[in-house]
Amino acid sequence: MHDMSAHAHVAHHAPPTSFIRKHIFSIDHKVIGKQYYGLALVAVFVGMVLSWLMRLHLGWANLAIPGLHWLSSTGAPGDVMTPEYYLQLMTMHGTIMVFFVLTTAPFAAFGNYFLPIQVGAEDMPFPHFNMMSFWVTFVAFLVLIASFFVSDGPTLGGWTQYAPLSAVGAVAGPGQGMGVVLWAASIAIFCVGQLLGSLNFITTTLNMRTKGMSLWRMPLTTWGWFITSVMGLTAFAVLMPACILLILDHVAGTSFFVASNLVLNDQLQPHAGGSTLLWQHLFWFFGHPEVYIAIVPGMGIVSHVLVANMRRPMLSHRVLVYSMGALAVLSYMVYGHHMFVSGMNPVSSIAFSFPTLIITIPSTIIVLIWIGSLYGSRLRINTASLFALGMISMFISGGVSGFFLAQPSLDIMLHATYFVVGHFHLVMAVAAIFGIFSGTYFWFPKMFGRMMNETLGKIHFWLTFVGAYCIFMPFHYLGLAGNVRRYQAFVDDYLQPLIPVHRFITVAALVTGAAQLIFLYNLIHSRFGGEKAPDNPWQATSLEWATPTTPPPYDNFGGHLPTVYHDPYQYGIEGSTGDYVMQNSPEKVQSVGEEA
Amino acid sequence: MSQVDLTMEGHAPGLVTGIPPFSVPAKKMAIWLFIIADAATFAGCLVAYGFLRNGTPDWPRPFHSIVNVAIMTFVLLTSSLTMLLGVRAAKAGDKVGAFRWTMITAVGGILFALLHIREWLALIGEGMTMFHNPWGTGLFGASFFSITGLHLLHVTGGVIALLAVGIRYMGGRYNADDLEVTGLYWHFVDLVWMFVVPFVYLLNLGR
Numbered sequence: 036m037h038d039m040s041a042h043a044h045v046a047h048h049a050p051p052t053s054f055i056r057k058h059i060f061s062i063d064h065k066v067i068g069k070q071y072y073g074l075a076l077v078a079v080f081v082g083m084v085l086s087w088l089m090r091l092h093l094g095w096a097n098l099a100i101p102g103l104h105w106l107s108s109t110g111a112p113g114d115v116m117t118p119e120y121y122l123q124l125m126t127m128h129g130t131i132m133v134f135f136v137l138t139t140a141p142f143a144a145f146g147n148y149f150l151p152i153q154v155g156a157e158d159m160p161f162p163h164f165n166m167m168s169f170w171v172t173f174v175a176f177l178v179l180i181a182s183f184f185v186s187d188g189p190t191l192g193g194w195t196q197y198a199p200l201s202a203v204g205a206v207a208g209p210g211q212g213m214g215v216v217l218w219a220a221s222i223a224i225f226c227v228g229q230l231l232g233s234l235n236f237i238t239t240t241l242n243m244r245t246k247g248m249s250l251w252r253m254p255l256t257t258w259g260w261f262i263t264s265v266m267g268l269t270a271f272a273v274l275m276p277a278c279i280l281l282i283l284d285h286v287a288g289t290s291f292f293v294a295s296n297l298v299l300n301d302q303l304q305p306h307a308g309g310s311t312l313l314w315q316h317l318f319w320f321f322g323h324p325e326v327y328i329a330i331v332p333g334m335g336i337v338s339h340v341l342v343a344n345m346r347r348p349m350l351s352h353r354v355l356v357y358s359m360g361a362l363a364v365l366s367y368m369v370y371g372h373h374m375f376v377s378g379m380n381p382v383s384s385i386a387f388s389f390p391t392l393i394i395t396i397p398s399t400i401i402v403l404i405w406i407g408s409l410y411g412s413r414l415r416i417n418t419a420s421l422f423a424l425g426m427i428s429m430f431i432s433g434g435v436s437g438f439f440l441a442q443p444s445l446d447i448m449l450h451a452t453y454f455v456v457g458h459f460h461l462v463m464a465v466a467a468i469f470g471i472f473s474g475t476y477f478w479f480p481k482m483f484g485r486m487m488n489e490t491l492g493k494i495h496f497w498l499t500f501v502g503a504y505c506i507f508m509p510f511h512y513l514g515l516a517g518n519v520r521r522y523q524a525f526v527d528d529y530l531q532p533l534i535p536v537h538r539f540i541t542v543a544a545l546v547t548g549a550a551q552l553i554f555l556y557n558l559i560h561s562r563f564g565g566e567k568a569p570d571n572p573w574q575a576t577s578l579e580w581a582t583p584t585t586p587p588p589y590d591n592f593g594g595h596l597p598t599v600y601h602d603p604y605q606y607g608i609e610g611s612t613g614d615y616v617m618q619n620s621p622e623k624v625q626s627v628g629e630e631a
Numbered sequence: 632m633s634q635v636d637l638t639m640e641g642h643a644p645g646l647v648t649g650i651p652p653f654s655v656p657a658k659k660m661a662i663w664l665f666i667i668a669d670a671a672t673f674a675g676c677l678v679a680y681g682f683l684r685n686g687t688p689d690w691p692r693p694f695h696s697i698v699n700v701a702i703m704t705f706v707l708l709t710s711s712l713t714m715l716l717g718v719r720a721a722k723a724g725d726k727v728g729a730f731r732w733t734m735i736t737a738v739g740g741i742l743f744a745l746l747h748i749r750e751w752l753a754l755i756g757e758g759m760t761m762f763h764n765p766w767g768t769g770l771f772g773a774s775f776f777s778i779t780g781l782h783l784l785h786v787t788g789g790v791i792a793l794l795a796v797g798i799r800y801m802g803g804r805y806n807a808d809d810l811e812v813t814g815l816y817w818h819f820v821d822l823v824w825m826f827v828v829p830f831v832y833l834l835n836l837g838r
Contacts, residue, residue: 062836160657160658160661161657161661179836217743230665230668233664233668234661234664234665234668237660237664238657238660238661238664240662241655242655242660243657268664268667268668268671269667269671271668271673272668272669272671272675273672273674273675274672276672276675276781277678277679280676280679280777283761283777285774286763287761287773288760288761288762288763289762289769289770289773289777290762290769290770290773291683291770291773291774293678307768307769308683308687308768308769308770310682310769312682312685313679313682313683316678316679316682317675317679322638392657396680442670582677
């Protein structure tokens with residue numbers, strides 16, 4: 036057992052002893068990271084079950100799903116989903132997945148746990164803000180889930196919550212009254228949590244690095260989280276007032292997002308003068324950085340995992356970092372490509388199309404660096420590296436369709452079809468999820484002191500990899516065939532031949548979803564019954580593997596912070612420990628890397 | 632090439648030695664980051680306001696006098712100056728002076744808030760609400776109250792922060808750096824007001 040008292044003089048906050056301060060209201064970044072992971076895990080299973088319900092309904096219209104009326108007696112009378120309830124489930128699926136899974140897991144969960152350790156700090160500079168960040172996010176999740184239980188259920192407006200239907204109240208449909216208010220409140224609260232998190236991440240990276248840890252000696256994961264937190268700082272700060280204005284449209288009688296003379300259900304709406312496009316501008320100014328907030332941490336994780344398993348550094352550490360930075364900067368300039376068909380001035384479409392095509396350049400450079408580095412390497416095949424490869428595969432497959440969508444003329448045809456749904460699920464959602472999986476299999480030994488089961492892991496990988504392609508590749512085909520998204524049933528003649536495709540997707544989604552139970556089992560079983568993990572199971576070089584105990588002690592390094600002597604990835608060299616030299620090892624090495 | 636190189640940005644960890652590596656204390660860095668985020672929030676609101684204003688042909692221009700807003704601006708600018716004097720006194724070790732200037736700053740903030748609320752009440756008295764006003768589109772009241780309300784919220788928070796930090800500074804719990812951090816926030820509240828005045832007041836001055 037590690038002796039905590041011996042180094043109490045350096046710990047800026049003493050380790051807590053009570054259960055509540057230790058595990059619930061903890062200010063330890065590692066506990067907070069695990070809390071975020073747990074929240075994301077709960078959220079992802081809720082989101083996945085919602086997608087199952089949607090897929091079943093799409094494959095077999097008016098299918099009775101036993102027990103569904105328990106969720107909502109009005110939304111699913113006789114266990115059959117109403118069209119509105121389909122849209123409500125879809126909205127919640129998107130919102131939960133984007134905010135509470137894709138943002139929290141790769142960024143807030145892993146970032147909280149590993150960013151301070153990777154830079155050699157004992158904690159973040161504002162541990163109480165950090166604790167608040169999690170609990171605020173948790174409250175945001177509860178507020179969102181609460182909308183399932185208000186009278187007419189959650190909002191049906193989609194995760195983008197387009198005006199004017201999001202702003203006029205219950206007249207626009209079930210959930211458009213209280214449901215939207217709860218949705219907007221939840222997201223505004225979520226923004227506060229991420230702002231607090233971003234403050235901590237940036238100050239930790241800039242201010243808390245240990246001796247010798249220069250910026251260029253930070254691992255790629257740290258770079259990914261740092262760049263993401265810079266985006267999070269400003270993107271969420273714009274979404275928050277947008278959500279508050281939306282709430283004002285509901286409760287204060289304003290009409291920021293509703294134009295005059297809107298007639299809904301034969302009623303002239305009392306709102307006047309606002310702009311429906313304004314919501315889209317504000318939302319997508321956040322929304323496009325958000326997709327990079329979801330994927331850039333995954334890029335960092337995948338790079339980190341690959342390097343450790345290739346046993347050699349990336350072709351260019353620096354170009355990879357610059358490219359991630361370029362993604363962050365450009366992500367603010369491209370948001371209008373979500374609005375090509377919105378009625379925005381066509382000149383704006385061209386103006387937004389150009390940076391959209393430019394942003395493919397850093398993305399492509401990142402992919403080429405990965406592939407070029409993999410070429411000829413003797414990659415260690417384990418579950419973590421398989422998921423890293425899978426992430427690259429998903430990112431390429433989903434990215435290629437982005438080239439099509441980036442062109443306004445093609446987007447007019449493809450907009451709001453399943454082509455778009457397939458695109459963003461692959462490039463942002465599944466790719467980010469693969470990054471999360473990769474990180475989980477890689478870091479689980481450090482987080483919980485036990486190894487995960489590799490056999491189950493590989494089965495999980497192959498089922499998920501093949502399954503994800505079976506689900507999302509046909510989406511592109513559906514979209515090209517003109518299948519519009521957000522339809523709850525396909526009654527038009529031209530859509531009839533596509534129904535077998537939808538059924539195939541539904542079956543694939545059910546099987547792939549069920550495969551995630553293997554992951555859940557592996558996670559829980561390994562947590563308690565896994566093989567004991569050594570301090571450095573992957574023979575990796577960065578500081579998280581240099582902690583005196585596994586899991587790390589309360590202050591991460593047991594009283595004395597490490598000194599860093601090397602670039603982060605000293606692999607493939609003659610070291611005293613093998614083919615690698617850890618960052619905190621003072622031994623001299625011949626540099627294999629690049630710009631040392 | 633040898634990798635044993637501690638000179639490359641080799642620096643001491645902040646928490647152990649108390650010396651922040653960039654000679655910027657974490658709190659000061661955090662308040663600057665917060666200011667960036669808060670600036671984005673205000674920018675979002677002001678851009679939304681400009682977007683709506685440009686898209687509305689009958690945008691009302693009901694203000695006839697800049698006297699009140701000029702007085703408010705003067706009060707707020709003066710409070711920034713007293714804040715500056717307070718921080719300077721704190722850095723010079725003049726504890727009583729720093730406390731006094733901080734309290735004067737807080738009084739300036741309260742005066743600003745009172746003037747602002749008086750102005751709000753007068754406008755409400757003329758029939759202006761969040762969704763309706765006698766001069767034109769209801770968006771005018773909506774954006775006016777939202778933007779100035781957001782700013783007033785910042786002023787209120789700032790006054791509370793000034794009082795709390797000032798008292799704790801006097802009690803010895805906080806130091807000059809904490810006062811400076813609070814001051815940075817206060818200057819930002821002032822700076823944002825300098826954007827609110829031309830866009831929300833001067834542009835809507837009747838011809």
